[in-house]
Amino acid sequence: MAQRIVAVTGNEAVAEALRQINPDVCAAYPITPQTDMMQRFATFANNGKVKTEMILVESEHSAMSACVGASAAGGRVITATSSQGLALMWEILFIASGSRLPIVMPVVNRALSAPLNIHGDHSDAMGARDCGWIQLWSENAQEAYDNAIQSFRIAEHMDIRLPVMVCLDGFIISHSIERIEYLDDDAVKNFVGEYKQLNPLLDIEHPVSYGPLILPDYYMEFRRAQAEVMTKVSNVILNVAKDFEKISGRKYGLFETYRLDDAEVGLVILNSAAGTSKDVIDEFRNKGIKAGLLKPRLYRPFPYEEVGEALKHLKAVCVLDRADAFGASYGPLFMDIASSIYPYKDRPILINKIYGLGGRDYLPEHAELVLNELAEIAKTGKVKTFKEYIGVRE
Amino acid sequence: MKLKGWKEVTPGAVVTEAGSALKFKTGSWRAFRPKWIEENCIQCMFCWIYCPDMAIKVKDGKRAEFDYDYCKGCGICALECPGKKGNKAIVMEEEGK
Numbered sequence: 001m002a003q004r005i006v007a008v009t010g011n012e013a014v015a016e017a018l019r020q021i022n023p024d025v026c027a028a029y030p031i032t033p034q035t036d037m038m039q040r041f042a043t044f045a046n047n048g049k050v051k052t053e054m055i056l057v058e059s060e061h062s063a064m065s066a067c068v069g070a071s072a073a074g075g076r077v078i079t080a081t082s083s084q085g086l087a088l089m090w091e092i093l094f095i096a097s098g099s100r101l102p103i104v105m106p107v108v109n110r111a112l113s114a115p116l117n118i119h120g121d122h123s124d125a126m127g128a129r130d131c132g133w134i135q136l137w138s139e140n141a142q143e144a145y146d147n148a149i150q151s152f153r154i155a156e157h158m159d160i161r162l163p164v165m166v167c168l169d170g171f172i173i174s175h176s177i178e179r180i181e182y183l184d185d186d187a188v189k190n191f192v193g194e195y196k197q198l199n200p201l202l203d204i205e206h207p208v209s210y211g212p213l214i215l216p217d218y219y220m221e222f223r224r225a226q227a228e229v230m231t232k233v234s235n236v237i238l239n240v241a242k243d244f245e246k247i248s249g250r251k252y253g254l255f256e257t258y259r260l261d262d263a264e265v266g267l268v269i270l271n272s273a274a275g276t277s278k279d280v281i282d283e284f285r286n287k288g289i290k291a292g293l294l295k296p297r298l299y300r301p302f303p304y305e306e307v308g309e310a311l312k313h314l315k316a317v318c319v320l321d322r323a324d325a326f327g328a329s330y331g332p333l334f335m336d337i338a339s340s341i342y343p344y345k346d347r348p349i350l351i352n353k354i355y356g357l358g359g360r361d362y363l364p365e366h367a368e369l370v371l372n373e374l375a376e377i378a379k380t381g382k383v384k385t386f387k388e389y390i391g392v393r394e
Numbered sequence: 395m396k397l398k399g400w401k402e403v404t405p406g407a408v409v410t411e412a413g414s415a416l417k418f419k420t421g422s423w424r425a426f427r428p429k430w431i432e433e434n435c436i437q438c439m440f441c442w443i444y445c446p447d448m449a450i451k452v453k454d455g456k457r458a459e460f461d462y463d464y465c466k467g468c469g470i471c472a473l474e475c476p477g478k479k480g481n482k483a484i485v486m487e488e489e490g491k
Contacts, residue, residue: 098406098407099406101406161406198405198406198408199404199405199406199410206410207412208410209408209409210406210409211407212407212409214407217397218397218403220400221398221399221403222400222403222407225401228400
């Protein structure tokens with residue numbers, strides 16, 4: 001289990017994972033804050049560190065289209081994007097998942113325009129949450145590196161064959177230097193293994209067609225089959241995580257719980273803000289308040305049953321969303337958590353806070369504010385506001 | 395033909411049978427039908443070249459009848475047909491008349 005300890009940014013760590021995997025094709029277009037990741041990867045390609053064919057395209061729509069073509073042809077394919085880039089890919093995201101092409105794409109989360117903003121929030125990936133891709137979310141650079149490596153095994157698993165997004169927070173993680181443990185090149189190579197396409201277009205002995213017109217007599221059967229594949233993802237992710245633990249010593253599940261088992265109040269929060277929240281939870285525990293946290297890792301397909309089981313015993317829970325869902329009553333993560341606990345007769349009171357939009361800092365004070373409110377709700381059973389924005393000026 | 399259930403369809407709607415488009419007759423939505431008038435045909439084969447599908451049959455190197463299973467009635471063949479002495483060898487007629 002030899003590992004190299006380095007000080008690198010999130011983008012650098014993911015680019016290193018991609019170098020170690022050495023995919024066949026990469027089609028990418030620069031967009032802040034992802035640019036630096038693909039720039040590093042392109043440098044590896046130019047210096048002969050990987051054998052990847054780099055396709056430099058004129059837009060993200062073309063990047064994802066080239067990925068679809070290369071993946072259907074039979075290659076192991078990657079790209080990466082952020083924000084507007086992901087939005088521009090939207091049409092082709094569905095073609096990648098509907099055609100069951102195991103493309104891997106790090107998404108460096110950034111706010112959406114307008115107004116124009118380059119900083120981190122989750123609006124981009126949340127907008128693409130139901131496009132049939134698997135979404136893994138990462139708290140820090142280590143998790144982004146580890147998720148990137150595992151995502152190839154997950155995407156390419158013969159039970160699944162679906163594309164995967166690996167989400168990490170723009171700038172907060174992508175551009176901050178952290179201590180990371182890198183695995184050996186050989187360990188990564190052996191872990192991901194050889195790639196075998198299911199129906200490669202370039203296999204001229206077995207000619208196939210991708211993208212046929214499927215009319216009302218068959219469309220629903222294909223969509224039903226697609227939904228069935230989603231039910232197999234959790235199991236594959238847990239098995240891949242078990243194998244990954246053997247080479248890394250690091251444990252992964254469908255989500256992470258922090259001091260949650262005996263908690264009375266809890267936070268549900270994605271990505272980097274979970275780290276800040278854990279520190280504040282420790283402070284509240286020291287004060288005698290039983291606080292805990294749940295941080296989803298697998299966000300799509302969402303593990304409703306497992307999350308519901310993990311949260312059902314709490315008295316009050318706040319779901320913190322770093323994205324708004326305009327016109328919906330609550331943030332996207334809140335709606336999934338609400339669905340998870342809905343089947344239970346005795347369930348926690350849920351509140352929703354929208355925080356950190358456009359890179360607005362999430363501070364320990366914010367977590368304190370929320371945990372104090374939850375403690376009050378747990379005591380009285382009364383809720384003042386179900387959905388509120390925190391860290392915003394009146 | 396019995397339609398397949400969702401457990402039987404191929405992953406990603408990939409078609410694994412070569413040349414299966416032959417089984418899918420696409421001529422049914424034709425609104426205008428080309429008619430071949432053999433006595434005006436000079437065998438220039440323009441219709442065969444210009445047809446965007448493969449709806450002009452060829453037999454022994456010569457132009458034969460239309461393949462109405464696939465002809466969508468676009469009329470390109472009728473437009474391109476030079477005919478003989480000003481008389482077209484292909485004319486379009488309304489379907490169902």
